[in-house]
Amino acid sequence: xxxxxSKLTEKTNIWPWLLLxxxxxxxxxxxxxxxxxxxxxxxxxxxxxLANYQKVVTGALxxxxxxxxxxxxxxxxxxxxxxxxxxAYLMAxxxxxxxxxxxxxxxxxxxxxxxxxxxxWMVLLGNNGPLIAFLQxxxxxxxxQLLFTRFSSTLAMVHILAPYMxxxxxxxxxxxxxxxxxxxxxxxxxxxxxxxxxYLPLTxxxxxxxxxxxxxxxxxxxxxxxxxxxxxEQMVAGLIGHQIEEFLAFGLGSAMAMILLVVTLIxxxxxxxxxxxxxxWG
Amino acid sequence: xxxxxxWAGFIVVLFIAAPLVIVVPMSFSNxxxxxxxxxxxxxxxxxxxxxxxxWLIPTWNSILIATATxxxxxxxxxxxxxxxxxxxxxxxxxADLMMLMPMAVxxxxxxxxxxxxxxxxxxxxSHLGVILAHTCLSVPIAFLVLxxxxxxxxxxxxxxxxxxxxxxAKTFLHVTLPILRxxxxxxxxFAFIQSFDETVVAIFISGRDxxxxxxxxxxxxxxxxxxxxxxxxxxLFFVVLLGIAxxxxxxxxxxxxxxxxxxxxxx
Numbered sequence: 001x002x003x004x005x006s007k008l009t010e011k012t013n014i015w016p017w018l019l020l021x022x023x024x025x026x027x028x029x030x031x032x033x034x035x036x037x038x039x040x041x042x043x044x045x046x047x048x049x050l051a052n053y054q055k056v057v058t059g060a061l062x063x064x065x066x067x068x069x070x071x072x073x074x075x076x077x078x079x080x081x082x083x084x085x086x087x088a089y090l091m092a093x094x095x096x097x098x099x100x101x102x103x104x105x106x107x108x109x110x111x112x113x114x115x116x117x118x119x120x121w122m123v124l125l126g127n128n129g130p131l132i133a134f135l136q137x138x139x140x141x142x143x144x145q146l147l148f149t150r151f152s153s154t155l156a157m158v159h160i161l162a163p164y165m166x167x168x169x170x171x172x173x174x175x176x177x178x179x180x181x182x183x184x185x186x187x188x189x190x191x192x193x194x195x196x197x198x199y200l201p202l203t204x205x206x207x208x209x210x211x212x213x214x215x216x217x218x219x220x221x222x223x224x225x226x227x228x229x230x231x232x233e234q235m236v237a238g239l240i241g242h243q244i245e246e247f248l249a250f251g252l253g254s255a256m257a258m259i260l261l262v263v264t265l266i267x268x269x270x271x272x273x274x275x276x277x278x279x280x281w282g
Numbered sequence: 283x284x285x286x287x288x289w290a291g292f293i294v295v296l297f298i299a300a301p302l303v304i305v306v307p308m309s310f311s312n313x314x315x316x317x318x319x320x321x322x323x324x325x326x327x328x329x330x331x332x333x334x335x336x337w338l339i340p341t342w343n344s345i346l347i348a349t350a351t352x353x354x355x356x357x358x359x360x361x362x363x364x365x366x367x368x369x370x371x372x373x374x375x376x377a378d379l380m381m382l383m384p385m386a387v388x389x390x391x392x393x394x395x396x397x398x399x400x401x402x403x404x405x406x407x408s409h410l411g412v413i414l415a416h417t418c419l420s421v422p423i424a425f426l427v428l429x430x431x432x433x434x435x436x437x438x439x440x441x442x443x444x445x446x447x448x449x450x451a452k453t454f455l456h457v458t459l460p461i462l463r464x465x466x467x468x469x470x471x472f473a474f475i476q477s478f479d480e481t482v483v484a485i486f487i488s489g490r491d492x493x494x495x496x497x498x499x500x501x502x503x504x505x506x507x508x509x510x511x512x513x514x515x516x517x518l519f520f521v522v523l524l525g526i527a528x529x530x531x532x533x534x535x536x537x538x539x540x541x542x543x544x545x546x547x548x549x
Contacts, residue, residue: 030415115500118503119305120305159297163298240391244486257388258391
């Protein structure tokens, strides 16, 4: 591959296109077309009409599932923030060795498969698991059912998505200039007031980054809600899968998929305008 | 405020760590259902994993699919990244954004699309179908890693080589490629992991014939929660630990060992 590095760039403009072409054609055939097929099916299956969308928008079941999805995603995001913020703080303000160990743990969690972590929560929350045993030990006679409830799927999703939040907040906290905090202190700010008026605003970009990422991933979450959640309180992705696998209702499933996609893209577009999409994951 | 944050932080450490380590004792348990703490310990489920084709074939499928996905992803992404980082042209911003799109689209949406599209093409329940789909999903992460590396590349090194008479091809092979090697290795690794871990699309299109490990695990958790899952989880846990800890240990060893003195005669 003889890329004539500097000479050709200014004169001819064909090189970038030649280099991009294989990937571009590939993405067209194996990414854009299947995605377009979802869009088309949502209007044409089983016949050409808006019936699928009408059903999703007006049907009580679908309304409830969409509402549940948004509420769950918002709640999970909030929990990730409450869980992630102190941990990021601990990491950013500990001795290097402690900070590195915690970072190792968070990285471990991040790289451990969703399925493994979901399975672990099944063990932890199961009827023969340690949490129920603990509840019985402290005198709860009839411990509540923990597994296959909204509680278990939410808890597992918080655990799975927290590393995204922690990494984003941590990277911002690490860059805070200690001189800023000291000068605020010298001006009389301390305790919660120092935190609220100085520290928290300085970490806001990390919070925004992490929250968008967690919220968007959670909206489309399939595996964990299906395996750990209550069948009566499905999220959108689970319901889409159910429609396709059980009923072969491609039209209805596609219409829900399109709504999910559009909402996701709207959030990411707003984010892109303000911060740039490439910042989200890096 | 400081003390409060620290205490809360320590509690969160437990919350993050507990689910990661609990699979290890579970994998040695002799209980036939999910029971913790285990009533007794044995290696039976390890034997079950390493002797059962029901588990070994999906493992093999996953390795095969992830390897092919990595090769195809890199073959497509490397030239494209050079085009996007080193050239200015109309529509570049749009192309940059398109590279990230597969990351923005929820996997369940793509799963519906592939299920129907590959159904028409006769590619469902085939290794090739999963590889083609996974390649799309691996493009963004491979591109992000590689473009970050390429942006930090000092082009004067190439100019120096060329001014010394190296042809563009030689420069690329002997200067550009070796310097980019760490970036290439890491982005290949990310593409591999992305494919190896991908669950949702695989559930819908891999079928019985190209069943991947995540699909098999998903089905098993959903149906009977086979304790073999704890074994696989433990094995995956140690693979990840090894992968993450190895660089730490390597650098710790290097900094502790006495600096090797330059052998006489080496320049």
